[in-house]
Amino acid sequence: MDWLPFNKVKPYTNAFVRQGNQLLLGYKKRGFGKGLYNGFGGKVDQGETFADAATRELQEEAGITAKLEHRGTLLFMSPEITEAAHIEVFYAETFEGTITESDEMRPEWFAIPSTDEKHREIIQKAKQVDAVSGLRFIPYDEMWEDDALWLPAFLSGHHFIGRADFGADGRLQKWWFALKS
Numbered sequence: 001m002d003w004l005p006f007n008k009v010k011p012y013t014n015a016f017v018r019q020g021n022q023l024l025l026g027y028k029k030r031g032f033g034k035g036l037y038n039g040f041g042g043k044v045d046q047g048e049t050f051a052d053a054a055t056r057e058l059q060e061e062a063g064i065t066a067k068l069e070h071r072g073t074l075l076f077m078s079p080e081i082t083e084a085a086h087i088e089v090f091y092a093e094t095f096e097g098t099i100t101e102s103d104e105m106r107p108e109w110f111a112i113p114s115t116d117e118k119h120r121e122i123i124q125k126a127k128q129v130d131a132v133s134g135l136r137f138i139p140y141d142e143m144w145e146d147d148a149l150w151l152p153a154f155l156s157g158h159h160f161i162g163r164a165d166f167g168a169d170g171r172l173q174k175w176w177f178a179l180k181s
């Protein structure tokens with residue numbers, strides 16, 4: 001399969017908040033990616049920087065503010081969209097405010113596997129619960145399929161860059177990812 005063609009690129013953000021061994025994700029209630037868990041984010045508005053948009057979207061969708069660090073870049077393409085999504089991915093380990101459900105996202109904490117091997121195990125065998133916290137491990141089976149390729153390294157402190165092209169069946173078709181320590 002060839003890379004999907006596109007004429008324009010649209011800017012988006014995505015932000016992951018971690019507290020100890022737990023990761024905050026949102027269940028997308030509407031729109032693109034409905035029914036999937038993801039970090040918080042959306043389109044960058046005219047005149048905004050990626051960092052401004054990431055902060056605004058985290059506030060709008062989860063009710064919190066955080067000092068976000070830029071940690072990754074993803075080019076995302078699917079036959080459902082005509083413009084490729086250029087997504088800048090952000091990270092924070094502390095936040096302020098009260099986590100609040102929005103019209104778009106229902107926030108929920110998940111357990112972060114402590115090793116790469118455990119990540120691989122939960123990617124293969126979904127819906128496992130962490131015995132220590134009682135929380136479900138990161139629900140890779142209910143996230144964008146490419147996330148399993150970079151989120152483990154992202155959560156271990158690596159920066160990443162990559163591209164993910166999806167097919168009409170909603171499955172990942174073609175991709176590349178590179179990590180920076």
Ligand SMILES: Nc1nc2c([nH]c(=O)n2[C@H]2C[C@H](O)[C@@H](COP(=O)(O)OP(=O)(O)OP(=O)(O)O)O2)c(=O)[nH]1
Nearest residue numbers: 012013014031032040041042043076085087144146
């Ligand atoms: N983790 C991850 N996030 C992705 C992938 N593809 C993709 O579009 N996203 C993110 C980028 C954005 O955060 C989100 C899509 O933005 P959106 O459609 O919700 O934008 P929005 O909030 O401005 O939408 P709206 O309020 O106008 O409905 O999904 C992917 O493969 N992995």
